[in-house]
Amino acid sequence: MNQHPSTDQTLLKMPSLRAVRSFVAAARYESFTRAADTLCVTQAAISRQIRELEEHLGTILFERVGRSVKLTPAGAIFFEAAQLSFLNIAQAAARIRKDYGTHARRTVVVCCSPAFSALWMAHRLPSFFTANPDIDLDLVTTQNFLTLEPGTDPDVFITKMARVRDNYVSVPLFHDRIYPVCTPAYLDEHPEIRSLEGLRDGVLLNLSPYGRSQVAEHVDWSVWLAIHHLDIEDRLLHGAHYFNANDYILLIQMVLGNQGVALGFDHLVSPYLQKGLLVKPVEHELVLEETRHYFAYREDKANDDALNRFRSWFFDQGDLTMATGRTA
Incomplete structure (x- = not known):
């Protein structure tokens, strides 16, 4: 292994890490006694470690204020750097234990x-x-x-x-299977959507293509109806509303809230059908046999x-x- 003299000199000039740890604890609690309790050593040991560190640095790091201690300007500078270094070491150790330790998750x-x-x-x-x-x-x-x-x-x-x-x-993986879905209650209230024409003229909740440019094909109501020989433009001008959103989760929540009919992608909505929360108003569906999920x-x-x-x-x-x- 190549040695770097400058690095070696840096290590040789480093103060004792044990002394620095005692200093950080005393500075954090502003008390040698609490620092000793935290590190499970005696107060005399803390005092000895800090005196060693002050001799190494050539300056006083603490001033006594009653029963507590207060950092000097030099102590404040050293504490800021030392605390950050110990935090980085602790975080690195935690990552190593987590990723490489004997019981790593x-x-x-x-x-x-x-x-x-x-x-x-x-x-x-x-x-x-x-x-x-x-x-x-x-x-x-x-x-x-x-x-x-x-x-x-x-x-x-x-x-x-x-x-x-x-x-x-x-x-x-699978091909997409796409079919209309609504709640049983909505279907009972709107029996006209049991036909394709009634479905076309009903309240449609549509998945827009916005932000979906990477999808090889986009199926919305206009495409789905066209596959079944109906034109979305033939909807009544003053009829039910047509809601457009690029958030599919929102659309399904709206369907579950009895607000209309959306196109269901089988792998996403089949659990709702199995539980009876959603139903198919018509049996027509579209299978995209040219594409798959992966x-x-x-x-x-x-x-x-x-x-x-x-x-x-x-x-x-x-x-x-x-x-x-x-x-x-």
């Missing part, structure tokens, strides 16, 4: 859309944590997978992009135990590779 960083995290992940995650108490998840949500903040390198992407980044292995994981972590356990759990949630896209 592992963290898997997962990146997906806000809708997928809220409507697919959220109610399933308890089963993952129960089965994997030693693994933490760091969930990053975005609509723009190509412009994450610098330094953000997820272990896993769940996205509709077949190739999200270099050096990731992409596993194809589970992409870092190639350099292909043998990482934590990532593999997350991947196994993820695929155990349902037949995610099935072409029809049906999930548990």
